[in-house]
Amino acid sequence: xxxxxxxxxxxxxxxxxxxxxxxxxxxxxxxxxxxxxxxxxxxxxxxxxxxxxxxxxxxxxxxxxxxxxxxxxxxxxxxxxxxxxxxxxxxxxxxxxxxxxxxxxxxxxxxxxxxxxxxxxxxxxxxxxxxxxxxxxxxxxxxxxxxxxxxxxxxxxxxxxxxxxxxxxxxxxxxxxxxxxxxxxxxxxxxxxxxxxxxxxxxxxxxxxxxxxxxxxxxxxxxxxxxxxxxxxxxxxxxxxxxxxxxxxxxxxxxxxxxxxxxxxxxxxxxxxxxxxxxxxxxxxxxxxxxxxxxxxxxxxxxxxxxxxxxxxxxxxxxxxxxxxxxx
Amino acid sequence: xxxxxxxxxxxxxxxxxxxxxxxxxxxxxxxxxxxxxxxxxxxxxxxxxxxxxxxxxxxxxxxxxxxxxxxxxxxxxxxxxxxxxxxxxxxxxxxxxxxxxxxxxxxxxxxxxxxxxxxxxxxxxxxxxxxxxxxxxxxxxxxxxxxxxxxxxxxxxxxxxxxxxxxxxxxxxxxxxxxxxxxxxxxxxxxxxxxxxxxxxxxxxxxxxxxxxxxxxxxxxxxxxxxxxxxxxxxxxxxxxxxxxxxxxxxxxxxxxxxxxxxxxxxxxxxxxxxxxxxxxxxxxxxxxxxxxxxxxxxxxxxxxx
Numbered sequence: 001x002x003x004x005x006x007x008x009x010x011x012x013x014x015x016x017x018x019x020x021x022x023x024x025x026x027x028x029x030x031x032x033x034x035x036x037x038x039x040x041x042x043x044x045x046x047x048x049x050x051x052x053x054x055x056x057x058x059x060x061x062x063x064x065x066x067x068x069x070x071x072x073x074x075x076x077x078x079x080x081x082x083x084x085x086x087x088x089x090x091x092x093x094x095x096x097x098x099x100x101x102x103x104x105x106x107x108x109x110x111x112x113x114x115x116x117x118x119x120x121x122x123x124x125x126x127x128x129x130x131x132x133x134x135x136x137x138x139x140x141x142x143x144x145x146x147x148x149x150x151x152x153x154x155x156x157x158x159x160x161x162x163x164x165x166x167x168x169x170x171x172x173x174x175x176x177x178x179x180x181x182x183x184x185x186x187x188x189x190x191x192x193x194x195x196x197x198x199x200x201x202x203x204x205x206x207x208x209x210x211x212x213x214x215x216x217x218x219x220x221x222x223x224x225x226x227x228x229x230x231x232x233x234x235x236x237x238x239x240x241x242x243x244x245x246x247x248x249x250x251x252x253x254x255x256x257x258x259x260x261x262x263x264x265x266x267x268x269x270x271x272x273x274x275x276x277x278x279x280x281x282x283x284x285x286x287x288x289x290x291x292x293x294x295x296x297x298x299x300x301x302x303x304x305x306x307x308x309x310x311x312x313x314x315x316x317x318x319x320x321x322x323x324x325x326x327x328x
Numbered sequence: 329x330x331x332x333x334x335x336x337x338x339x340x341x342x343x344x345x346x347x348x349x350x351x352x353x354x355x356x357x358x359x360x361x362x363x364x365x366x367x368x369x370x371x372x373x374x375x376x377x378x379x380x381x382x383x384x385x386x387x388x389x390x391x392x393x394x395x396x397x398x399x400x401x402x403x404x405x406x407x408x409x410x411x412x413x414x415x416x417x418x419x420x421x422x423x424x425x426x427x428x429x430x431x432x433x434x435x436x437x438x439x440x441x442x443x444x445x446x447x448x449x450x451x452x453x454x455x456x457x458x459x460x461x462x463x464x465x466x467x468x469x470x471x472x473x474x475x476x477x478x479x480x481x482x483x484x485x486x487x488x489x490x491x492x493x494x495x496x497x498x499x500x501x502x503x504x505x506x507x508x509x510x511x512x513x514x515x516x517x518x519x520x521x522x523x524x525x526x527x528x529x530x531x532x533x534x535x536x537x538x539x540x541x542x543x544x545x546x547x548x549x550x551x552x553x554x555x556x557x558x559x560x561x562x563x564x565x566x567x568x569x570x571x572x573x574x575x576x577x578x579x580x581x582x583x584x585x586x587x588x589x590x591x592x593x594x595x596x597x598x599x600x601x602x603x604x605x606x607x608x609x610x611x612x613x614x615x616x617x618x619x620x621x622x623x624x625x626x627x628x629x630x631x632x633x634x
Binding site for chain 1: 430433436437512528552554555559574589
């Protein structure tokens with residue numbers, strides 16, 4: 001059985017109770033099908049109630065679920081013939097970033113994705129989905145190729161953040177991310193980015209400055225991890241739940257703030273409950289935007305991407321007298 | 329005259345071992361041992377160098393671009409002070425000063441923090457932008473203000489930088505940005521994060537127009553600012569000993585349980601690892617920038633033989 005969250009326990013209890021009744025009914029030969037049907041209806045209602053009203057912190061838990069589908073789970077369902085290409089040609093191949101060429105609805109595309117592991121062993125191999133500079137440099141190399149051959153670029157975001165260690169600093173983590181942002185702003189091909197799990201700060205943004213930003217409905221995308229935010233605000237990492245609400249980082253928040261363009265429906269309770277169904281939804285939404293973007297001219301694609309980034313952010317145009325009166 | 333009496337007298341340099349023998353009155357509020365009680369020290373007359381420990385006459389530091397006269401430690405300076413040191417007198421024309429912050433996420437404590445930052449810095453936001461001249465060469469300048477929420481980048485800082493770059497393209501002027509920043513501003517969430525993309529994309533346009541961008545990294549430059557506009561200079565300059573990196577040393581220690589070696593993330597470390605072109609002392613900054621700007625003036629033909 002999948003990892004169960006505290007907020008899912010009422011559902012699980014009812015499911016166990018139904019199983020007990022069914023067993024009792026079979027053992028004693030008593031027909032309790034009506035009772036079972038009533039309880040099953042109750043389960044359905046409860047699921048709708050609980051999963052339909054998830055709090056930000058609960059979404060964080062789902063997005064970080066140990067069985068949350070990662071890019072390699074989606075790849076065979078989204079693409080035909082994904083051919084993975086490796087290395088940044090400068091230092092190494094970063095296994096927290098996968099990239100390559102694939103067929104998507106009959107269109108040749110370049111794919112770049114961040115990949116977390118599913119268990120400790122794989123997580124160590126993939127550095128918990130935290131790319132080093134070589135991962136971002138591999139991304140730029142493959143995206144430059146996409147531009148050269150006129151292929152649309154699809155990126156998939158799923159990282160707690162960029163790697164933060166001495167090696168990352170020595171090899172210019174900041175520069176590597178900045179180059180991703182600069183490169184992406186110049187392409188003449190469609191760029192569609194999708195947050196499939198966790199969107200952790202600058203390390204996520206490096207693959208997120210495209211024409212369109214899609215988000216799976218239980219994913220989140222934040223300037224800072226809720227635990228770190230809680231530690232700064234309240235000097236208490238256990239207040240991550242409060243920080244999660246304050247940061248307004250859920251897919252629904254980002255849609256409201258004009259950062260995300262559309263949300264992708266997940267199977268009930270999270271993508272891990274039904275990978276095929278979620279992949280199917282994802283495929284359809286990406287396809288819709290890809291068709292739309294491919295009808296634009298290369299120059300327009302680039303200009304619209306710039307315009308989109310240019311309009312993100314809110315501010316006052318005139319000085320607030322109250323705040324500035326003593327400053328002259 | 330007065331200066332000669334008070335500077336570098338014997339009692340002002342104290343070895344750390346002597347600390348214990350001092351009475352509380354000899355240790356200032358900042359923990360600086362000054363040898364005489366705080367009462368006798370007129371405010372702002374003296375300053376202790378955090379690097380060499382020398383207690384210096386404030387006026388001497390001011391006259392030396394706020395660089396320690398003993399060890400050349402570069403004290404942090406305000407955006408306005410830097411501007412005054414850098415550009416030709418009366419040449420600065422400020423842009424977009426009317427842009428002010430909107431607490432669009434209604435983030436806990438943000439409004440109070442903003443008011444506090446404005447009082448502390450005397451500025452409406454964490455960056456100064458506009459156009460100016462150095463040795464009569466016109467250019468677009470942006471300078472982060474460290475005392476405004478650690479120079480962090482929210483919507484206003486990102487927008488002011490993007491507008492300055494776009495105007496530089498219209499006016500066909502080079503751009504010089506001095507960064508001092510903790511990174512993207514937490515209080516504006518995802519909106520701050522996307523200012524990194526916004527400023528980087530604007531620099532892409534500048535590059536496409538073949539205009540020069542010089543990035544000057546000053547102490548400290550970290551996070552989302554390092555990972556965007558600050559790292560994209562045609563020429564990358566830093567002040568000596570400035571701390572520059574992506575992740576701060578405290579966070580690396582906490583999350584990776586990794587202690588960075590001594591000297592890591594300094595300007596010199598970054599230069600050794602191929603990330604910075606030049607390390608320039610503040611006292612030399614004006615003349616070095618003038619030279620670089622001159623190289624890139626349109627129609628410049630140094631050494632042309634025809």
